[in-house]
Amino acid sequence: MENTQPLIEIEGLTKVFYTDEIETHALSGVHLKIERGEYVAMSGPSGCGKSTLLSIVGLLDTPTAGKYLLNGNEVENLDFSQRSRIRNQEIGFIFQSFNLIGDLTVYENVELPLTYRSGMAASERKRRVQESLERVGMAHRMRHYPSQLSGGQQQRVAVARALAGSPSILLADEPTGNLDSKNGEAVMELLRNLHREGSTICMVTHDPRFAAHADRNIHLFDGKVVSEEELQQQLAAIQV
Amino acid sequence: MQTLLQDVRYALRQMRKSPGFTVTVVLTLALGIGANTAIFSVVNAVLRHPEGVDRPGRVAVLHVDYKKLGLNIPEVSVPDYADAASLHKLVEAAAIGYQSGFNVEQNGQMTRLRAATVSRQWFQVFGARPILGRTFSAADELPHAAPVTVISYNLWQQQFGGATNVVGKSIELNQQAYRVIGVMRSDFDWPRERMLWVPIGLRPAAFSEHNRFNEGDTAVVRLKPGVTLAELNAGLREKKQEEFRLGTFNNYALQAGWSMYATSFTKYVAGPLRKPLYVLFGVVMLVLLIATANVAGLFLARSSARSREFAIRAALGASATRMVRQLVMETVLLAGTAALLGVAAGPAMGRLLLHMVPHNLAEGYLVRLQPEVLLFTAGIALLAALLAGIGPALRMTWRDQSVELREGGRSATASAEKQRLRSAFVIGEVAMAFLLLCGAGLFLVSLRDLQQVNPGFDAHHVMVGAVYFAGKELTRNQARQAEFVHTVVTNLSAQHGIKAAAAVYPIPFGTSMMASGFWIEGRPLGPNQAQMHSNISYATPGYLQVMRIPLIAGRWFTSEDRAKTTPVVVIDERLAHRWWPRSNPIGHQIRTNKHLPWATVIGVVGDVRGASLEQNTSDGMRYYPLAQANGYGAEFVARTREGLTQYRAQLREAVRQADGAQAISTSETLEALLANSLAGRRLIVWMLGAFAGLALLLSIIGIYGLISFVTTQRTGEMGVRMALGAQRSDVMYLVLSSVLRWTTAGMLCGAACSVAAYLVLRHFFADLGDGVLISIVCATAALILAGAIAGFLPARRAASVDPMEALRNE
Ligand SMILES: Nc1ncnc2c1ncn2[C@@H]1O[C@H](COP(=O)(O)OP(=O)(O)OP(=O)(O)O)[C@@H](O)[C@H]1O
Numbered sequence A: 001m002e003n004t005q006p007l008i009e010i011e012g013l014t015k016v017f018y019t020d021e022i023e024t025h026a027l028s029g030v031h032l033k034i035e036r037g038e039y040v041a042m043s044g045p046s047g048c049g050k051s052t053l054l055s056i057v058g059l060l061d062t063p064t065a066g067k068y069l070l071n072g073n074e075v076e077n078l079d080f081s082q083r084s085r086i087r088n089q090e091i092g093f094i095f096q097s098f099n100l101i102g103d104l105t106v107y108e109n110v111e112l113p114l115t116y117r118s119g120m121a122a123s124e125r126k127r128r129v130q131e132s133l134e135r136v137g138m139a140h141r142m143r144h145y146p147s148q149l150s151g152g153q154q155q156r157v158a159v160a161r162a163l164a165g166s167p168s169i170l171l172a173d174e175p176t177g178n179l180d181s182k183n184g185e186a187v188m189e190l191l192r193n194l195h196r197e198g199s200t201i202c203m204v205t206h207d208p209r210f211a212a213h214a215d216r217n218i219h220l221f222d223g224k225v226v227s228e229e230e231l232q233q234q235l236a237a238i239q240v
Numbered sequence B: 001m002q003t004l005l006q007d008v009r010y011a012l013r014q015m016r017k018s019p020g021f022t023v024t025v026v027l028t029l030a031l032g033i034g035a036n037t038a039i040f041s042v043v044n045a046v047l048r049h050p051e052g053v054d055r056p057g058r059v060a061v062l063h064v065d066y067k068k069l070g071l072n073i074p075e076v077s078v079p080d081y082a083d084a085a086s087l088h089k090l091v092e093a094a095a096i097g098y099q100s101g102f103n104v105e106q107n108g109q110m111t112r113l114r115a116a117t118v119s120r121q122w123f124q125v126f127g128a129r130p131i132l133g134r135t136f137s138a139a140d141e142l143p144h145a146a147p148v149t150v151i152s153y154n155l156w157q158q159q160f161g162g163a164t165n166v167v168g169k170s171i172e173l174n175q176q177a178y179r180v181i182g183v184m185r186s187d188f189d190w191p192r193e194r195m196l197w198v199p200i201g202l203r204p205a206a207f208s209e210h211n212r213f214n215e216g217d218t219a220v221v222r223l224k225p226g227v228t229l230a231e232l233n234a235g236l237r238e239k240k241q242e243e244f245r246l247g248t249f250n251n252y253a254l255q256a257g258w259s260m261y262a263t264s265f266t267k268y269v270a271g272p273l274r275k276p277l278y279v280l281f282g283v284v285m286l287v288l289l290i291a292t293a294n295v296a297g298l299f300l301a302r303s304s305a306r307s308r309e310f311a312i313r314a315a316l317g318a319s320a321t322r323m324v325r326q327l328v329m330e331t332v333l334l335a336g337t338a339a340l341l342g343v344a345a346g347p348a349m350g351r352l353l354l355h356m357v358p359h360n361l362a363e364g365y366l367v368r369l370q371p372e373v374l375l376f377t378a379g380i381a382l383l384a385a386l387l388a389g390i391g392p393a394l395r396m397t398w399r400d401q402s403v404e405l406r407e408g409g410r411s412a413t414a415s416a417e418k419q420r421l422r423s424a425f426v427i428g429e430v431a432m433a434f435l436l437l438c439g440a441g442l443f444l445v446s447l448r449d450l451q452q453v454n455p456g457f458d459a460h461h462v463m464v465g466a467v468y469f470a471g472k473e474l475t476r477n478q479a480r481q482a483e484f485v486h487t488v489v490t491n492l493s494a495q496h497g498i499k500a501a502a503a504v505y506p507i508p509f510g511t512s513m514m515a516s517g518f519w520i521e522g523r524p525l526g527p528n529q530a531q532m533h534s535n536i537s538y539a540t541p542g543y544l545q546v547m548r549i550p551l552i553a554g555r556w557f558t559s560e561d562r563a564k565t566t567p568v569v570v571i572d573e574r575l576a577h578r579w580w581p582r583s584n585p586i587g588h589q590i591r592t593n594k595h596l597p598w599a600t601v602i603g604v605v606g607d608v609r610g611a612s613l614e615q616n617t618s619d620g621m622r623y624y625p626l627a628q629a630n631g632y633g634a635e636f637v638a639r640t641r642e643g644l645t646q647y648r649a650q651l652r653e654a655v656r657q658a659d660g661a662q663a664i665s666t667s668e669t670l671e672a673l674l675a676n677s678l679a680g681r682r683l684i685v686w687m688l689g690a691f692a693g694l695a696l697l698l699s700i701i702g703i704y705g706l707i708s709f710v711t712t713q714r715t716g717e718m719g720v721r722m723a724l725g726a727q728r729s730d731v732m733y734l735v736l737s738s739v740l741r742w743t744t745a746g747m748l749c750g751a752a753c754s755v756a757a758y759l760v761l762r763h764f765f766a767d768l769g770d771g772v773l774i775s776i777v778c779a780t781a782a783l784i785l786a787g788a789i790a791g792f793l794p795a796r797r798a799a800s801v802d803p804m805e806a807l808r809n810e
């Protein structure tokens, strides 16, 4: 069955944080569509709501208001365990600080999301782990612990972990933020290859060089998606 | 000095900074130290330093052993005593005595006063001096000397109101006037609970070799300074060899494997409390270790929380020793505070403990804060401090400080590897708690089993009351005794609520036992054959019925078996099987010695335990009619209706009507006598139970502390796992499974320790085996439950971690 709907369709999404009587409007009316196979880069000044948007897209968090269709299904009002299940099957996360688990080997780290999926045979898990580690070029380090790897290698393992569950979309929040430029370059190269092989990617980045790799650039400002021109205007307004 | 002060100041500041931590540590340690102080103060009072005895290490008690008969008697005969007393090179003083009693009129009622009849050296052996007057002189022991007595502090207060002019006054004992020559110090109480002492005045005939195997007295000696118990025992053996050479002994001594030996007085007096106290001592040590492991875990937790601080200090040039010293200073201060609390609470706990010990075992022991106790507590506290501080100290010296700095800065998820040492402490704690729980279970099961051991009679609703014959008229006149006993039994039977009454002497599970050798007619002893031997008991016709002891064959005594009728004897099944394995004993003749007439065996009755439910030490029993014997006294037993409370008054009335000069000494239920015989065992069960509970609590705290610490450290990891799709239940399972891992490891160690402990304890306590499996099962269940309780909150906390944690950078 060919699915013609966009993978992600978000309309009028708002997110308000209430802390100590202060309301923070992290997102105020975001509209966003991401098609299958797209590579989207998101940028904007610090505090504009990029991570917040990404976490809602990744079902880590729920919106205050608005509509969110993932694969054509409404997901904004699901409970915790339903969201966990969808997260496990549809979403692959890549974090700025890698977030590998220190006690587990590279292999076990990559296997982790698969262990939360019921009814997957051990042999199938093994095959997938192997395959995703090969795709990021880390298969030879399977038995190592994260502390025995460089930052760039750790992030490649994290990418492998995101891939292992064959998710519909990879979400990356500043994946190169903790890496030097050489290692950052390598990880970006990896994401570009994955995109070429058909993965859908949504990445937050500050670096215009990396944003240029993407099919499409989204700019966030003050909790809203704005066009390039609008962004320049707004920034100019602040400078003055 | 300067830096030491600085360390103290720094440590105090640390204590003040985290009051919750300080209070937890101090209370945990205080509990361990207090429990140790308590048990040690009791051990010290009971096992090491009996009250009122001067240098108890030099006092020894003589025993007689008949190896071939399997008999061991803590009493000796007068010739035995003379032998020991003759070892002048070893012995400074020797004394002999026996427990006696006198009837005295108090408030218009005859009461029995517990007394001791002793030789004049008695007080010298114990180093006990009177507070008023003097003790016995040689003249007091002469045959026609005027009767004198040394009274106890208590009797002085009760009978004379503590009047200082009491010396020279007289007191009427068994209707004879005794002049008071001295008042003993209040703390001197040997033998136990005596109200007065009278001189024994041994006649030369008492020293005759005929009396050699007539053991009925307690003999004590004070060793010369520097002489050991082993030397005394060697001296006693030598003396025996010498007498064998001289031919002083008859063949019997050789046949029976007779010998005399001495044990330390402290061992002797501790009696049935000895084993339980050693077990408890081991147990509180375990509790202390658990408390210490707990504190060590807390320290470790804090030190890993402070590891960056330490790393920075190291970077700034502080040496590892300096930092270790600082930590040790902190633990010493905390343990010191705990020790103060422990010392304050310990003796009170000790006294409480003695309260829980059954009366007859604990009476006369005083728990006081002695220098030894203080020293012990200080030592224990120091040990605790060092053990508690050792974890962080080790870590600090093992670890490369620079690694610490880097790791703190980089890793998003704390590695649980850091907690390995702490896990070891928790595992150790669980193991010890498991051991204690198993021990408690083991002893509980054995106690329950022992309580169900059939003593051979039915103790329910049976009351017992003793009368020791007083006054010449009764003590020397067999016919009068028979008449007295008969009258009391008759009077008693007529009383309300009493179904049947009888008399016996001695009563099973009472304070005395009687035994002697005997001959069977027509069966001469072979040259190297040991003499036949059994316990003896005197009873009235109603005894079997009151006690519900089954009659197996023949008949029991009737009122027709009197002083002048044919002497008869009833034996128990054990004797019957032993000496008449394939024939009928009834009609055979036996006698105790050549001077007594043959008695005809008229019946066989069921076996009865004599003193212990734990071991069947019975040697067989011969019952003689009380009416055909000259005795010391009688225990009146009565089967009563349920809930009879006035037995003592009824017995007193029955006795008063029969003979106004007689008094009852004790009265209680037969069940209480049975229960008393298990007092030591019960004490262990109580204490083990209490300490096992404490240990369980401490383990819960320990597990909780570790798991919640680790879970907090792993918050980020939990967030990541959830971001990757873990359900809340997955995370809860993750936390609980690590609790389960620790408890399982601990339980495995604990089970191994328990089996080892069982293999050791088995040799000291009979009937300990049956509960092993059930104890292990219950201890396992208890600890799994404890783990679940301890792990529940942290697990729930972990499960409620927001997956957004994964996105957050530190
Ligand atoms: N849990 C929260 N509670 C309260 N306010 C929050 C929370 N998370 C984010 N915010 C606020 O929401 C706004 C958007 O934050 P967000 O983390 O999405 O910004 P960002 O664009 O990712 O910034 P950066 O580039 O610095 O990572 C900020 O003002 C932030 O302070």
Ligand SMILES: [Mg+2]
Residues within 6 Å of the ligand: A050, A051, A052, A173
């Ligand atoms: Mg962000």
